[in-house]
Amino acid sequence: MTAPTSAPTNVGGKAGDSEPLLSLRGLRTHFVRGRETLPAVEGVSFDLAPGRALAIVGESGSGKTVTVRSLLRLLPRSARIVGGEAYFRGRDLLALSEREMRRVRGREIAMVFQNAMEAMNPTLTLERQLTEHLVWHGVCGRAEARERAIRALADVGIPEPERRIRTYPFQLSGGMRQRAMIAMAMLTEPALLIADEPTTAVDVTVQRQILDLLVKVKERGTGIILITHDLGVARYFCDDIVVMYAGRVVERAPTQDLLDDPRHPYSVGLLDSSVELGDRNRPLTPIPGSPPDLARLPEGCPFHPRCSMAERPACLSPQELLPIGEGRQVACWKVRER
Numbered sequence: 001m002t003a004p005t006s007a008p009t010n011v012g013g014k015a016g017d018s019e020p021l022l023s024l025r026g027l028r029t030h031f032v033r034g035r036e037t038l039p040a041v042e043g044v045s046f047d048l049a050p051g052r053a054l055a056i057v058g059e060s061g062s063g064k065t066v067t068v069r070s071l072l073r074l075l076p077r078s079a080r081i082v083g084g085e086a087y088f089r090g091r092d093l094l095a096l097s098e099r100e101m102r103r104v105r106g107r108e109i110a111m112v113f114q115n116a117m118e119a120m121n122p123t124l125t126l127e128r129q130l131t132e133h134l135v136w137h138g139v140c141g142r143a144e145a146r147e148r149a150i151r152a153l154a155d156v157g158i159p160e161p162e163r164r165i166r167t168y169p170f171q172l173s174g175g176m177r178q179r180a181m182i183a184m185a186m187l188t189e190p191a192l193l194i195a196d197e198p199t200t201a202v203d204v205t206v207q208r209q210i211l212d213l214l215v216k217v218k219e220r221g222t223g224i225i226l227i228t229h230d231l232g233v234a235r236y237f238c239d240d241i242v243v244m245y246a247g248r249v250v251e252r253a254p255t256q257d258l259l260d261d262p263r264h265p266y267s268v269g270l271l272d273s274s275v276e277l278g279d280r281n282r283p284l285t286p287i288p289g290s291p292p293d294l295a296r297l298p299e300g301c302p303f304h305p306r307c308s309m310a311e312r313p314a315c316l317s318p319q320e321l322l323p324i325g326e327g328r329q330v331a332c333w334k335v336r337e338r
């Protein structure tokens, strides 16, 4: 997001000491490619409380999408969840049967994507899709579903919802389609909303509208996980940030702490190369090198070959994510030693 640098941080945030809505512990998801195993997600843990928003940031290929798709168990055939637990309202999502999971997906946990066409059926009107979603999840009967669907479209700011509900997704503008997808996701009042780059494909004005909509969702008490490559978006309304690199969490911190004072050398690099947060008087500094091939990860800390602080042999040992202060954790021995 290029615009709202002056936007308030953590819009709609609440005191964050309530019981976690989601508690992810040691998630490991691997892909099998021929004879190779790709550890796309390797030991990811975080908690999310109701009414809070958590951003997952990191370069392309760092494992953000695979992490959230593992929670929903919506993975390609070649992927395997090989470890971890994901407690959501007292149940481990990773241990539910597929039948139980179908009830959770879309009803208690909803997902919005970068492109609404991925979530919506292009051959059905909004009315069919929204009402069937409600009826299928047993929220209400068909007669009430239409009323609810119209209300949901109005809630996300779609003008003339009675008329628009009769249209097909492709007849809407990109921004309207994103809103309709959010309306559909929120129909069942899910406790958790997962948003994967929801503003990447729309222009700046629409971005702001979609984010304001997500703020309202958060204020209703819904927990949000937002995947974004845009630290401006994370700053706008996320309470906490998880930084991922090569399938691992390298730092976790309250948003403002991380943006004011990133600790892990990779987080420092991400901020220094961020176009959205960039100080116009300072040149952007790209992180040297490129993300590693997951099939040939370096020994120890996967970031050490690109890290200006790296020291051998200490960085050749695996780095655990350990606390370094109130609500902060970092996976770097050197940062902790300072």
Ligand SMILES: Nc1ncnc2c1ncn2[C@@H]1O[C@H](COP(=O)(O)OP(=O)(O)OP(=O)(O)O)[C@@H](O)[C@H]1O
Residues within 6 Å of the ligand: 031, 033, 038, 040, 058, 059, 060, 061, 062, 063, 064, 065, 066, 067, 076, 078, 229, 294
């Ligand atoms: N279907 C697949 N088969 C094999 N490897 C995959 C597959 N999908 C993802 N991966 C690998 O898993 C890793 C993590 O991918 P993921 O999509 O989670 O990254 P990401 O951080 O969300 O990136 P982006 O910002 O580009 O979406 C990548 O290295 C990717 O190559």
